[in-house]
Amino acid sequence: MWQDFAEAGSTSDWQSSKLAQHATGLALTNLSRGLYADHYNGLVTKGEATHDARVMSAEPANEPTRVIVTDCSDSTNALKYRADNESYADWSGGGEAGTPSRPG
Template structure:
């Protein structure tokens, strides 16, 4: 009798961390369509510095009359787990493509600038929370062309 093995704790943690990472960006994309820096969804998959940085970025766009349209293309991978076997901290590496995810002026719908999007190296820390959920606690997005 052959049964497929259930995922190990580490495998499940890797999946949960990648899911949280992707969901954080999806929450940010949705909030960006109106630059809603107070969107309650932002805290669903981000906390700490990550949540602060998401909110600050959206507030700056709101203040400057900008909104974001389109979708980034993500391709995240797990680059490390701590501790191995039963992780509580996972580092995610990505090369996010913002070519079709740009800022526009809210008043007239025109592109905010003439800078094209591009491929950005992204590193994120995803940590297991007290309630067992996984949330992005910090991230860094590098300049276009870094991957």
Template sequence: MWQDFAQAGHTSDWQSPQLGRYATGIALTNLSRGLYADHYNGLVTKGEPVLSPRVTSADPADDPAKIVITDCGDSTHWLKYRTDNGQLADDKPGGHQLINAIVEKQVDGSWEVTDFGVHDVGTC
């Protein structure tokens, strides 16, 4: 999901069909809204996050339909830039951020992120 989001961020393409490959529901809405806001404000994102996700819970444990994934994502080299002058738009440098995501098994058997939260830099 994050790779597709990072790729769409290079042009702030809030309508990228790739966004829906691994995200649905609230997660997909939040990804699209974030990219639309960047597009509207003349911003693009360059680079990609560094991620090391791990499953921290599964429900039910013996045959999960929902899992929680936790990560300490590094956004140091994944920053926003202004499209009008190419200058860095982030007022804070990137860094390590706690990320929690809910991933649920879909009717077709696939797994998709249904919700996520990204905390402030320095939270992990």
């Protein structure tokens, strides 16, 4: 899911069909809305966030049909740039828990 999101972020393709291959419901809505906001604001993302996904529960245990996953991400290396001129535009902070990030 995150690889598809990073790929879509490189062009802010909020309608990428790949997103729905790994996300549904609220997760898909949140991914698409974030990409749409970037598209609307003329931004693209370069780089990828890191993630620490963990399965919290799986039911029923013998043949799960419902799995709850939690994830902590760090967007330090996923920076926003203007789509029209590729200038750095990540004024939002980025990073883990809002830690400011600036390229090199």
